[in-house]
Amino acid sequence: MIVSSFPIISVDLVGSLLMIVFSLLCFERMVRLTSLDKENILWTYLLFVCAALSIFAVSRSAGHIVKQLLFLIEVPGVWEHIRPFSGSVNTLTFILVASVTVFFERVWVINRAILKDRRALRQAHEELSWLNRNLEARVDERTQALAVSEKKYRRMFELSEDMILVTSGEGQILALNPAGVAQLEDGSRLGPGASLGALFVHGDAFDSILETLSREGRIRNSEVTLRGVGGRPFRALVSGVTLTDVDSREGTLLFMVRDVDETLTLREKMATTEKLAAVGELSAGVAHEVNNPLGIILGYTQLLKRSAEDESTLKEDLTVIEKHVIGCKKVVESLLNFARSGPSEKSPCHLHRIIEEVLAFTRHQAEMDGIQVVTELADTLPEIYADAEKIKQVLINLIINAVHAIDGKGEIHVTTGLEEPGTVFITVADTGSGMDADIRSRVFDPFFTTKPTGTGTGLGLSVSYGIIKNHGGEIDVISTPGKGTAFTIHLPTAG
Amino acid sequence: MIRIVSLFVFFFFLAALPAHATQGHGGIEGILVHQAAHLLFALAMGFLAFRIKRDELRVQKGWRNVQYAAFLFILWNVDVIFVHFVDEQVALVTVERLSTGQLHLISSIPGLASVYYIAKLDHLLCVPAIVFLWVGLCQLVNQTLARRDQGRAS
Structure with missing residues (x-):
C-alpha cells in the first residue's frame, strides 16, 4: 500500500x-x-x-x-x-x-x-x-420577651374572675390569685402553706381530687362545695392538672376553680318553677272539678240539716259532713290560690303597715314560745301594688313556719329594703333548725310538710308561692342545717 | 533445622557456576517498558476521570473539560499502544520511505496497513486532549479568581 x-x-x-x-x-x-x-x-x-x-x-x-x-x-x-x-x-x-x-x-x-x-x-x-457579637442583644431580646410573657400571664392570673391556685403535691397553697382571695373564707389570710383541703366543706371530696390527680394527672369540672366569705358554702367546679418542675422534679398542682353556685341555684329555681307551674295547673283543674260538687254537697247538707230535728243523730251526722265539706272547700280554695286562679283585689299599699298588722298578733304568740321578733325595716319604702290581705296571709305563713322551726329560744328577723329600683324585698329569717338541700328543693311543693301529721296541710308555702307569683314577685329560700332559714320575698313597687 | 539451612546457604555461595550477575536488556525490552508506561498513563487518566465523576466536580465547567481531556488521552494511549505494537513489537507492518516522498506500507494482514496509517495520525487525539486540558485549566483559574474576588467583596 x-x-x-x-x-x-x-x-x-x-x-x-x-x-x-x-x-x-x-x-x-x-x-x-x-x-x-x-x-x-x-x-x-x-x-x-x-x-x-x-x-x-x-x-x-x-x-x-x-x-x-x-x-x-x-x-x-x-x-x-x-x-x-x-x-x-x-x-x-x-x-x-x-x-x-x-x-x-x-x-x-x-x-x-x-x-x-x-x-x-x-x-x-x-x-x-x-453568637459572640449578638449574645448581648439576644439576651436582651429574650429577657424582654420573657418579661412580656410573664406580664401577660401575671395579668391573666390576677384579672381572672375564676380562682387560680397553685399548690404543692399535698395541697399546701403556694399561690392564690385575687379572685381566690376575694371568694374564699379568710382569703386574705390564705398565705403560702395554708391547706386547700381546709376550704372544702367535705374533706373527702378534696382527698378524692388529690387521688384522681395522682392517678390520672388531671381532673375536669369536679363539683365541690367550698367555704366562701363568712363561712358561706358555695358550689364550685374544680379543674386541676399536675405539673412537674423540670429542675427540681417536684410535683405541683394547678387548680382552676369556678364559682357556679349562682348558676346552679338559678337552674334549680327554674326547675322548681317549672315543676310548681305544672302542679299548679293540675291543682287548678282538680280544684275546679271538685269545688262545684262540694258546693252542691254543702248546700244539700245544710238544707237537710235545717229540716232535721234538733239533737237528733241525723243532725249531728249532717253537722260532721258540713264541717268536713267546709274543710275540703278551704283546701280547694288554697289550691286555687296556689294556682293563681283565685280572685284578688290589688291596690297600692304600704308594706310596713302590712308587716305591723301581721306582727301585732303573731309577735305575742312567738314571745310566748320564747322567740324574739326583731324588725329591721327600711326607713322609707315605696308602696307596692298588691292585695294586702293576701300579702298578710303570706307573711303569717312565713312567721308561723319560723316559729315552728325554732325549738326553744331563738330569733325571727323581719327585714325590708329597696333591692333595686322598682323592687322591694321582705326577708323573714329564723335561727331555727334549717333545712337540708333535699327539703329545700321541695319546700314549695303542695302537700309537702315536715310537721307531724294533723298539724299542717302542706299547703302554706305552696299558697304563699302562688300569691307572690300572682303579684309578679319572687320568693326564694336560703337555709343552712342547724343555723336557720331565710325566706325572701321580692315584690314590684306600685307605679 | 537452622543448621541445615546454614549449610544450604553456604554451599549455594560456594557452587562453581558461570557468573551471570548482571542481566542484559536487549531486544524488545525497551518497547515493552514503553508500552507499560503508556498503559500506566492511560490508567492514571482513567483514575482522574473517575475521581472527577465520583467527587461530582463535573458540575464545574473547568473540571468537565479536564475530564474530556482525560478521556482523549486514554484514547490516544490506546492508539499509540496499537501503533507501537504493530510496527515495533510484532512488526506486522513495515514502512518504507520512497524517493517520491510517498510511504510504502507493507503488511501481511489485509486492511491492517490502512488502519495503521490512520492510527499514525495520533496527534489528532493528543492535541485536542491538551487543548481541552488548557481550556479547563483556564476556566479553573477564572473560577478561583472569581471566588477570591467574591471573598474579598464580602
Whole structure:
C-alpha cells in the first residue's frame, strides 16, 4: 500500500508544535492556579501532571520534529541515536504521571476530608463569632420577651374572675390569685402553706381530687362545695392538672376553680318553677272539678240539716259532713290560690303597715314560745301594688313556719329594703333548725310538710308561692342545717 | 533445622557456576517498558476521570473539560499502544520511505496497513486532549479568581 506521507508528516509537525505550545500553556495555568490557592492539594497534583506532560510534549514533539527534519535532509541514521533518549524520556514522563496519580489518590481522599472539616470549622467559627457579637442583644431580646410573657400571664392570673391556685403535691397553697382571695373564707389570710383541703366543706371530696390527680394527672369540672366569705358554702367546679418542675422534679398542682353556685341555684329555681307551674295547673283543674260538687254537697247538707230535728243523730251526722265539706272547700280554695286562679283585689299599699298588722298578733304568740321578733325595716319604702290581705296571709305563713322551726329560744328577723329600683324585698329569717338541700328543693311543693301529721296541710308555702307569683314577685329560700332559714320575698313597687 | 539451612546457604555461595550477575536488556525490552508506561498513563487518566465523576466536580465547567481531556488521552494511549505494537513489537507492518516522498506500507494482514496509517495520525487525539486540558485549566483559574474576588467583596 503506497500512500502520501504528507498527511502524516504535516500532522506530526503541526501537532508536535501545538503539543509543546499547549503543554507549556497548561503548565503556566497550573503555576498560576497554584499561586492563587496554595492550600489546595488538587492544584499541586495537576501541576505535577502538567509538568510531566510538558516534559513529555517537549521531549516527544521535539524528537518528532527533529526526526522529520533528519529524514528530510536524508540523514536518518542520526535519529537512530537520538530516538532511545527521546523514547526513554517519554516513558519516564508517563510513569511520572502514573506515580503522581497513585500517590495523590490517598492525598486526594485526605484532602477532601480536610476540606470538609475546614468548612465545618469555618461554619462553627462563624456561628460562634455571630453568637459572640449578638449574645448581648439576644439576651436582651429574650429577657424582654420573657418579661412580656410573664406580664401577660401575671395579668391573666390576677384579672381572672375564676380562682387560680397553685399548690404543692399535698395541697399546701403556694399561690392564690385575687379572685381566690376575694371568694374564699379568710382569703386574705390564705398565705403560702395554708391547706386547700381546709376550704372544702367535705374533706373527702378534696382527698378524692388529690387521688384522681395522682392517678390520672388531671381532673375536669369536679363539683365541690367550698367555704366562701363568712363561712358561706358555695358550689364550685374544680379543674386541676399536675405539673412537674423540670429542675427540681417536684410535683405541683394547678387548680382552676369556678364559682357556679349562682348558676346552679338559678337552674334549680327554674326547675322548681317549672315543676310548681305544672302542679299548679293540675291543682287548678282538680280544684275546679271538685269545688262545684262540694258546693252542691254543702248546700244539700245544710238544707237537710235545717229540716232535721234538733239533737237528733241525723243532725249531728249532717253537722260532721258540713264541717268536713267546709274543710275540703278551704283546701280547694288554697289550691286555687296556689294556682293563681283565685280572685284578688290589688291596690297600692304600704308594706310596713302590712308587716305591723301581721306582727301585732303573731309577735305575742312567738314571745310566748320564747322567740324574739326583731324588725329591721327600711326607713322609707315605696308602696307596692298588691292585695294586702293576701300579702298578710303570706307573711303569717312565713312567721308561723319560723316559729315552728325554732325549738326553744331563738330569733325571727323581719327585714325590708329597696333591692333595686322598682323592687322591694321582705326577708323573714329564723335561727331555727334549717333545712337540708333535699327539703329545700321541695319546700314549695303542695302537700309537702315536715310537721307531724294533723298539724299542717302542706299547703302554706305552696299558697304563699302562688300569691307572690300572682303579684309578679319572687320568693326564694336560703337555709343552712342547724343555723336557720331565710325566706325572701321580692315584690314590684306600685307605679 | 537452622543448621541445615546454614549449610544450604553456604554451599549455594560456594557452587562453581558461570557468573551471570548482571542481566542484559536487549531486544524488545525497551518497547515493552514503553508500552507499560503508556498503559500506566492511560490508567492514571482513567483514575482522574473517575475521581472527577465520583467527587461530582463535573458540575464545574473547568473540571468537565479536564475530564474530556482525560478521556482523549486514554484514547490516544490506546492508539499509540496499537501503533507501537504493530510496527515495533510484532512488526506486522513495515514502512518504507520512497524517493517520491510517498510511504510504502507493507503488511501481511489485509486492511491492517490502512488502519495503521490512520492510527499514525495520533496527534489528532493528543492535541485536542491538551487543548481541552488548557481550556479547563483556564476556566479553573477564572473560577478561583472569581471566588477570591467574591471573598474579598464580602
